[in-house]
Amino acid sequence: MPRFATVPCAPCPRCVFHAWQLVEEGRLVWQSEWECGSCGFGAPDVCNRDHGTGVPPADVREAVVAREGTVLLRVDGARAAALKVLRDVLGLTFPELAAVVRDGYRATPVEARHLTDALHGAGWRP
Ligand SMILES: [Zn+2]
Structure with a gap:
């Protein structure tokens, strides 16, 4: 079987999680992504990005709170x-x-x- 450069949907220990919030067209929006120099998980347009509206999921909100406080x-x-x-x-x-x-x-x-x-x-x- 050929080996494709598949990206596992899991971060490696060196992956860094980034999350932020913004207001877009009058709505609360959140986005998150992983960044990594050692594995493919941090590459754009793979399973590592997420976004949504309203109050973010707990892990995203924790990351935002850790950086920006409340x-x-x-x-x-x-x-x-x-x-x-x-x-x-x-x-x-x-x-x-x-x-x-x-x-x-x-x-x-x-x-x-x-x-x-x-x-x-x-x-x-x-
Ligand atoms: Zn990684």
Whole structure:
């Protein structure tokens, strides 16, 4: 059987995980990729890239938080329109929303910027 230069869908120990967030067309977007000089996993356009909208998966968010940290967004006193924005952007259940109203939300800088803009749009100033 010929040996193709296949790329295993798993990082080697030297692979470095990069993840970031941005706002694109008014939506929260996340992207991630692996970078490596020793294995093929870090090559572009293979299984190592991922992206999506909304709040990122745990591993992506951890990587973003590790690099950028979080800010505490206080939303106590927010009215219905602002709460709907929070629910829509963060995909929260009602109990989670109640916890955010009580304790604030640990947002990444990009999330905080996007949420602040969206909350302003809903007529509320954090
Ligand atoms: Zn590697």
